[in-house]
Amino acid sequence: MLPQKNLWAMKTMQQIEAELYRAMFRIRRFEETVLDNFPKGVFFGTTHTYLGQEANAVGVLHHMNQDEVVFSNHRCHGHFLAYGGDARALFAELMGKASGVCGGRGGSQHLHWRNFYSNGVQGGIVPIAVGAALAEKRKGARAATVAFLGDGTLGEGVVYEALNLAALWQAPILFVVENNHIAQTTPVELALAGGISARFAAFDIPARELDTSDVMEILPAAGALLEQVRTQSAPRALILHTWRFGPHSKGDDTRPAETIARLRQSRDPLTLHAARLSPAEKEAIEAQVEDEIQRAYQQAFADPYSSIADL
Amino acid sequence: MPTVLDSLNTALRQALTQDERVLILGEDLLDPYGGAFKVTRGLSDAFPGRVLTTPISEAGFTGLAIGMALRGLRPVVEIMFGDFLTLAADQIINHAAKFRWMYNGNKPETERVSLPLVIRTPMGGRRGYGPTHSQTLEKHFLGTPGLVVLAPCALGDPGQLLLDAILFTNDPLLFVENKLLYLAQVQDITQSDDFEFRIHNDRTDAEPGFAAPTYLCRVRGAPPPTLTLTAYGYMAELAQQAQRRLAYEHEVFVELVVPTGLSPCKMHPLLASLERTGRLLAVEEGTRNLGWGAEILARSAEALGARLKRARRLAAHDLPIPASGPLEAHVLPSVENIIQCCLEMTQSD
Ligand SMILES: Cc1ncc(C[n+]2csc(CCOP(=O)(O)OP(=O)(O)O)c2C)c(N)n1
Ligand SMILES: [Mg+2]
Numbered sequence: 001m002l003p004q005k006n007l008w009a010m011k012t013m014q015q016i017e018a019e020l021y022r023a024m025f026r027i028r029r030f031e032e033t034v035l036d037n038f039p040k041g042v043f044f045g046t047t048h049t050y051l052g053q054e055a056n057a058v059g060v061l062h063h064m065n066q067d068e069v070v071f072s073n074h075r076c077h078g079h080f081l082a083y084g085g086d087a088r089a090l091f092a093e094l095m096g097k098a099s100g101v102c103g104g105r106g107g108s109q110h111l112h113w114r115n116f117y118s119n120g121v122q123g124g125i126v127p128i129a130v131g132a133a134l135a136e137k138r139k140g141a142r143a144a145t146v147a148f149l150g151d152g153t154l155g156e157g158v159v160y161e162a163l164n165l166a167a168l169w170q171a172p173i174l175f176v177v178e179n180n181h182i183a184q185t186t187p188v189e190l191a192l193a194g195g196i197s198a199r200f201a202a203f204d205i206p207a208r209e210l211d212t213s214d215v216m217e218i219l220p221a222a223g224a225l226l227e228q229v230r231t232q233s234a235p236r237a238l239i240l241h242t243w244r245f246g247p248h249s250k251g252d253d254t255r256p257a258e259t260i261a262r263l264r265q266s267r268d269p270l271t272l273h274a275a276r277l278s279p280a281e282k283e284a285i286e287a288q289v290e291d292e293i294q295r296a297y298q299q300a301f302a303d304p305y306s307s308i309a310d311l
Numbered sequence: 312m313p314t315v316l317d318s319l320n321t322a323l324r325q326a327l328t329q330d331e332r333v334l335i336l337g338e339d340l341l342d343p344y345g346g347a348f349k350v351t352r353g354l355s356d357a358f359p360g361r362v363l364t365t366p367i368s369e370a371g372f373t374g375l376a377i378g379m380a381l382r383g384l385r386p387v388v389e390i391m392f393g394d395f396l397t398l399a400a401d402q403i404i405n406h407a408a409k410f411r412w413m414y415n416g417n418k419p420e421t422e423r424v425s426l427p428l429v430i431r432t433p434m435g436g437r438r439g440y441g442p443t444h445s446q447t448l449e450k451h452f453l454g455t456p457g458l459v460v461l462a463p464c465a466l467g468d469p470g471q472l473l474l475d476a477i478l479f480t481n482d483p484l485l486f487v488e489n490k491l492l493y494l495a496q497v498q499d500i501t502q503s504d505d506f507e508f509r510i511h512n513d514r515t516d517a518e519p520g521f522a523a524p525t526y527l528c529r530v531r532g533a534p535p536p537t538l539t540l541t542a543y544g545y546m547a548e549l550a551q552q553a554q555r556r557l558a559y560e561h562e563v564f565v566e567l568v569v570p571t572g573l574s575p576c577k578m579h580p581l582l583a584s585l586e587r588t589g590r591l592l593a594v595e596e597g598t599r600n601l602g603w604g605a606e607i608l609a610r611s612a613e614a615l616g617a618r619l620k621r622a623r624r625l626a627a628h629d630l631p632i633p634a635s636g637p638l639e640a641h642v643l644p645s646v647e648n649i650i651q652c653c654l655e656m657t658q659s660d
Contacts, residue, residue, distance in 0.1 A: 117410075127377075128374045128381070131378025
């Protein structure tokens, strides 16, 4: 399920482009299915969809090897699916089913599968990711760890403790800041003084900044940074300026509808990347993914709830 | 006999020797200083690269240790003063304590996470350090699902308890070391002229994967006890002093029950003692309201019903700890307080 190590060597550019489109479309349809069905009462709690940010997870995580480690946050469905996670297990987790990723104990924000971990406390998992990276380093593995965090999470103090320690002890970790310009309802301008890259510069962590929704820009940038993380066993940062298309969770978007419509026009990672595929190829991928997602949803729906006896 | 400090230091040395996955993180740990209370003295010289002195970032390095534990190491964290546990509380409660349960829901054994992490910290007052360096804060962590809390005492082998915790725990574990215990001599419970000891290592309550013993102590040759006194950590030392004076000066005979496992709460040995005495006094250095003693009394009442004739708590006043010697001594429970309380409880019926 996880992508092969030598992505570039083993595949043609066309194959890679198709794979990326499939991965992004899978996330898109998963999230839309979640939002469409939430009002029916099939899911517990809340959700934070990855609509509009698909290129970030896909562009970064396509480079991960089997033994490498990913730490994610509340907005984790896209990260999880791009990591290779199973759509049925994720639907089932949101539905509180026994077949869910964590048997329904975690729900939308609290996932663990293989080397993928997420939690629902902003910033709290960042030092944990640094510790994981250092553990891999101590084991002598040349494994990279990736930690995703949002712009709003840059307000948490523990993030800076983690950056300091990562730099001080040269943790092989890539911090991926997804600046979608908003935290719940708070625009980044109301929450963040100074620049994002300056934060990493303060700790001598080299950072690359991209303002794009094109997966073909994110992919090589992330690949180069991850290679530096592995070979130099040191931290790097990738700052991705991006846009959230959906509500923060569900039905709680305070931004004007025109703003979102404009973003969907100009910054949709799927539209941008679809231009590289032939219409037939695009259609075929979409049909397959549609089928996969609908089946995953139906299967999860039919699965039994977690048993109280297993608590 | 060694001091408790020696015993803990030896345990850390053994842990580093016996398991290469063990490493220690905390502030100012490097030799020649060896930590604010010297528990790690000599270790950074003996184990280069495995004793990591950290920036002043309690949440940060506790988080690092959680990540290390998730990925197969067995880290030991030292929080310089127990008061500063609050800075790492989110890491402990919302991360470390949750992960095993939250992530392992339906997973087969091989895909589960474990989190072998020991967080050691000196707690307690009576040294004039004032309101932010003298507290007994473990009550805020007791009862957190997924977190084990242990408190060594001078009885038996405090180092062995620490060594077992480091080598065998699969859960995050808080190891609370009262500062005044450090210089206390370890009491060999197999050869005491003054006291008779029994040790309970049974697994009648939830266990952290190894035995956290409970000690039962009586004055040697005394008649059957009429009251059960329970205390942990350094408070157990003071309770033992009170126990001796009660016997010799007042002819009141009490049984002392000293748990080393605070959470999950090990009740079996205490309840067995209460079946004999029907009277309970719980003594703690933490504040009185909603604390450890309250839980002990509640559980005892639930288990014994009318067979529990009298029950009281003795604890710190519900105030911050003052720096001034006489004020601090007044706020914290003393040997005199314990004696007084025991006399009241045994004489009035
Ligand atoms: C410590 C903490 N405080 C508040 C919240 C509630 N909360 C959940 S997501 C969120 C916004 C996060 O914004 P950002 O980091 O920009 O990520 P985004 O949602 O934009 O992906 C908030 C405030 C939380 N989960 N954790
Ligand atoms: Mg944001």
